[in-house]
Amino acid sequence: MAHIHLEDGAFTLFWVVVWWAIALMLICAALIRVRSAKKTDNRKITLAAFCTAAAFAIFQVSIPLFGGVHLNLTPLIGILVGPAIGSFVVLIINILSAAIGHGGWGMIGANLLVNVIEVVVAYTVFRALKKIFPGAFARGGIAALASLFCGNLAMIAIILVSGVQGVTQTPSQVLAGLSLLAGVNMGVAIIEAVITGMIITYIIRVRPDLLERERP
Amino acid sequence: MIGISTGKEWVIFAVIIAIVGIAALAAFQISGQMGIEERFQNALGISGEGGEEPEGSGFLGFSIEGQPLLYAGIVCGLLILCYGAYRHFSI
Numbered sequence: 001m002a003h004i005h006l007e008d009g010a011f012t013l014f015w016v017v018v019w020w021a022i023a024l025m026l027i028c029a030a031l032i033r034v035r036s037a038k039k040t041d042n043r044k045i046t047l048a049a050f051c052t053a054a055a056f057a058i059f060q061v062s063i064p065l066f067g068g069v070h071l072n073l074t075p076l077i078g079i080l081v082g083p084a085i086g087s088f089v090v091l092i093i094n095i096l097s098a099a100i101g102h103g104g105w106g107m108i109g110a111n112l113l114v115n116v117i118e119v120v121v122a123y124t125v126f127r128a129l130k131k132i133f134p135g136a137f138a139r140g141g142i143a144a145l146a147s148l149f150c151g152n153l154a155m156i157a158i159i160l161v162s163g164v165q166g167v168t169q170t171p172s173q174v175l176a177g178l179s180l181l182a183g184v185n186m187g188v189a190i191i192e193a194v195i196t197g198m199i200i201t202y203i204i205r206v207r208p209d210l211l212e213r214e215r216p
Numbered sequence: 217m218i219g220i221s222t223g224k225e226w227v228i229f230a231v232i233i234a235i236v237g238i239a240a241l242a243a244f245q246i247s248g249q250m251g252i253e254e255r256f257q258n259a260l261g262i263s264g265e266g267g268e269e270p271e272g273s274g275f276l277g278f279s280i281e282g283q284p285l286l287y288a289g290i291v292c293g294l295l296i297l298c299y300g301a302y303r304h305f306s307i
Contacts, residue, residue: 005256053294060287062279066244068251072279096290101284138225159260169261177259183243184255185274186236193233 001116002151002185003059003072004159008104011075015162022111024112031086043210047102048081056093060102069188074151076146076196078122080203080211086123102172110158117154122147124198138160140200141193148189151183 011019034040057074062068072093077086094108094115103111126143133139156178160171167174203210250258280287 005253006260013295049298057291060281062252062281067249068279070252075284099281100286100290102282133225133228134227135222138229141229142232146231164260164262166262167260174260177261180243180247181255183239185240187240187244190233190237190240193222194239196228197270 001154002148002182003070003103004107004111004114004120004155005103006107006159006164008106010104010164011106011110011162011175012164012165016106016109018109019158019162020114021119023109023112023116026113027087027091030084033084044081044085047210048077048085051077051080052092054090055089056096059097060100061190061214063191065191066184066187069196070148071179071188071192072118073192073196074118074124075140075147075192077197078119078147079126079143079196079200083120083123086119087112087116090119095202096191110162114151114154115146116191118147119149119206120184121150126200135201136204137197137201139197141197144193144196145186148192149186152185 051073055077058071059071060071062070072088073105074086077089081089091108091112094103094111097103098105098108122143125146129142131138133142156175159178160175164174169177200211244282247255
């Protein structure tokens with residue numbers, strides 16, 4: 001559930017432009033990848049639409065744990081629709097979230113980077129662990145934990161590299177503070193891991209064709 | 217069988233969960249009880265406005281972040297758009 005909860009103006013204009021530019025490059029790469037596919041599976045598009053709606057809704061709900069947190073389902077998005085379409089899904093979620101005041105507009109680029117990393121890591125780990133963990137629950141859960149851990153690392157790196165305007169603390173103090181924040185985030189990642197494992201297991205049980213490489 | 221995790225997988229998953237859980241609880245104990253925005257501002261050492269959620273808001277502690285009216289509006293708009301697309305393209 002890594003998401004940079006800072007308002008517009010926290011990063012300088014230079015860094016806002018840099019993160020937006022990198023994010024747009026990733027989106028362009030995803031677009032090229034999707035367009036180069038001979039035929040896009042309609043089921044995947046439908047699944048992506050469901051993922052967008054579900055993740056956007058759950059993104060806005062504050063759960064009364066650790067003082068108030070939210071899930072974001074990015075690992076599930078990565079596992080179900082893959083990194084290319086998953087990048088579009090997280091782009092839409094971030095834009096819609098900014099539209100209702102959840103995160104600044106200037107932060108979309110940085111947040112998109114964090115979320116794309118989560119999507120890619122979840123997809124990769126879920127597939128890479130297939131031989132070691134043939135069962136979907138544990139594999140989905142571990143993929144979710146790994147993806148959210150990487151997302152938190154990316155979030156810390158982006159904030160440290162950009163610097164936040166008006167902060168008087170030294171970089172090491174900021175790193176210590178953000179590490180604690182990431183630690184708490186990982187507590188929420190446990191819930192997300194269990195939810196991801198359960199949903200993946202259910203989908204494989206009732207519609208294994210939706211996860212093409214999981215077909216018996 | 218595909219989809220069913222074995223006992224060994226469950227044990228490994230449980231151990232990972234336990235390690236992550238202990239680390240998260242330790243981080244929570246050190247940083248204290250606060251909302252997401254407040255936790256961010258505290259981590260960075262900046263003073264923000266409106267970081268604290270009002271007491272008793274939401275339903276059983278669950279609340280909607282951002283602007284609930286806009287949220288409802290956007291969700292309604294999306295529903296109408298999806299229904300329109302569904303009808304128009306005969307998906």
